[in-house]
Amino acid sequence: MSLRINDNIEISDWELVESFVRASGPGGQNVNKVSTAVELRFEAARSPALTGPVKTRLRRIAGRKWTADGALVIFVQDTRSQARNRELARERLAEMIRAALVAPKRRVK
Numbered sequence: 001m002s003l004r005i006n007d008n009i010e011i012s013d014w015e016l017v018e019s020f021v022r023a024s025g026p027g028g029q030n031v032n033k034v035s036t037a038v039e040l041r042f043e044a045a046r047s048p049a050l051t052g053p054v055k056t057r058l059r060r061i062a063g064r065k066w067t068a069d070g071a072l073v074i075f076v077q078d079t080r081s082q083a084r085n086r087e088l089a090r091e092r093l094a095e096m097i098r099a100a101l102v103a104p105k106r107r108v109k
Contacts, residue, residue: 044058
């Protein structure tokens with residue numbers, strides 16, 4: 001299931017890796033049994049869908065979420081639902097990429 005950013009950009013399945021881990025925090029008896037937290041890894045540096053300047057801006061926006069090998073890692077454990085956490089992670093990635101698509105205006109002294 002690919003991730004659609006806008007009309008021109010679509011992220012392929014091979015660029016996204018999802019892993020599910022146990023979430024910390026409240027959850028009652030369920031927290032020790034069910035892996036609901038999602039770690040979404042996007043291979044941004046190798047992505048053919050993004051141009052060089054977009055990758056540079058995305059790296060600046062991502063900050064500490066950007067790894068040394070050029071991947072963007074988003075960790076979500078907001079809800080008790082694995083499916084909802086997965087949706088939230090994909091939405092956050094799409095928002096970050098949309099923000100990186102906007103070129104900053106040139107500053108005039």
